[in-house]
Amino acid sequence: MARYHYNPSTGESSYCRAKPGNCPFIAQGSTHSDSKGGARQAYEEFQENGFQSLTAQLMVNRARVQREIIRIFTDPDRSREDDDRNGLNELVKERDAIRRALYDSSDELLHSPRPGTTKPQRATHEKIGDDRGSVFIGIGNQQEDLGLVAPKTSEAMVQLSEEWLSQLSPAEARAVLDYSGDATTANGKGEILSEAVLKAPPLEPTKLYSGLGIHVTKDVLAQYESGRIRLDYPISSTLNPAQVNGFMGKIEVTPDGLVKTKAIALEIETTRGGSMAAASHSPHEFEMLLPASSYEVVSVREGVKFLWDEDGAGREADLLIRVRRIEE
Numbered sequence: 024m025a026r027y028h029y030n031p032s033t034g035e036s037s038y039c040r041a042k043p044g045n046c047p048f049i050a051q052g053s054t055h056s057d058s059k060g061g062a063r064q065a066y067e068e069f070q071e072n073g074f075q076s077l078t079a080q081l082m083v084n085r086a087r088v089q090r091e092i093i094r095i096f097t098d099p100d101r102s103r104e105d106d107d108r109n110g111l112n113e114l115v116k117e118r119d120a121i122r123r124a125l126y127d128s129s130d131e132l133l134h135s136p137r138p139g140t141t142k143p144q145r146a147t148h149e150k151i152g153d154d155r156g157s158v159f160i161g162i163g164n165q166q167e168d169l170g171l172v173a174p175k176t177s178e179a180m181v182q183l184s185e186e187w188l189s190q191l192s193p194a195e196a197r198a199v200l201d202y203s204g205d206a207t208t209a210n211g212k213g214e215i216l217s218e219a220v221l222k223a224p225p226l227e228p229t230k231l232y233s234g235l236g237i238h239v240t241k242d243v244l245a246q247y248e249s250g251r252i253r254l255d256y257p258i259s260s261t262l263n264p265a266q267v268n269g270f271m272g273k274i275e276v277t278p279d280g281l282v283k284t285k286a287i288a289l290e291i292e293t294t295r296g297g298s299m300a301a302a303s304h305s306p307h308e309f310e311m312l313l314p315a316s317s318y319e320v321v322s323v324r325e326g327v328k329f330l331w332d333e334d335g336a337g338r339e340a341d342l343l344i345r346v347r348r349i350e351e
Contacts, residue, residue: 044116050124130193148175161265184301217314234267318346
């Protein structure tokens with residue numbers, strides 16, 4: 024298939040003669056189009072969007088290529104014999120080239136800061152999950168599931184993510200990239216990650232879910248009965264309640280000298296959060312990164328099951344604590 028690119032330094036559009044994955048302009052933030060006019064338009068978008076950070080631009084480019092790979096790969100009419108013709112193999116090589124550039128590049132400043140979105144944005148456009156009291160029915164964990172069940176929400180999450188990433192400084196973008204690859208890298212980077220999240224577009228009140236690991240569970244159990252919870256570090260959350268199954272840990276606690284095992288999940292109402300759709304390796308998780316925050320405890324439910332679908336696969340949270348983020 025024909026491939027045209029642009030030179031990020033000059034804006035010149037031309038036919039790319041490099042082998043797939045070897046284009047020298049990929050590491051500078053360029054993308055490929057199927058026409059010279061498309062490459063010119065891509066350059067105009069590159070200039071207009073004004074990403075501050077090359078790291079952020081490359082994250083967005085990688086995510087766009089990955090979404091196209093998923094679209095082709097999940098096409099019910101696709102056959103392996105078509106992969107060269109439909110460009111799937113070229114796209115995989117391009118995605119891998121962008122990934123290498125991400126981790127090899129320096130934190131380069133591309134553009135000066137520009138005004139960000141200030142009007143609260145809507146994240147959820149379709150119903151995500153069904154609250155039945157003692158049971159939540161969520162959406163499956165396949166790459167294409169959320170795009171099929173909630174296409175408008177999927178699109179909104181991408182737009183929110185790209186707008187957010189465009190606002191990040193090189194250091195903030197690098198912190199988000201490191202977090203997306205390994206969440207434990209948030210240890211020691213909580214302050215810069217929180218500062219980064221606060222640059223995300225504000226949200227209309229949005230309901231999110233978080234399955235808590237052991238460290239966060241300890242902090243929540245020590246505070247929730249007071250009616251207020253303070254978490255001095257960012258936490259991961261999701262629009263899809265079933266995703267808590269993949270993150271909810273178990274912890275041994277000893278109230279009154281009795282050993283009990285507890286799994287804790289949060290239902291969070293917030294107007295702040297950074298969509299990871301254009302940064303994460305797993306965009307189907309509908310992940311939102313929340314900054315260090317204080318939360319008001321609204322209610323507590325015991326024994327709530329979170330199921331991936333109607334078939335009943337899932338886990339049970341001993342406590343589902345509903346909280347509302349306190350604006351600070």
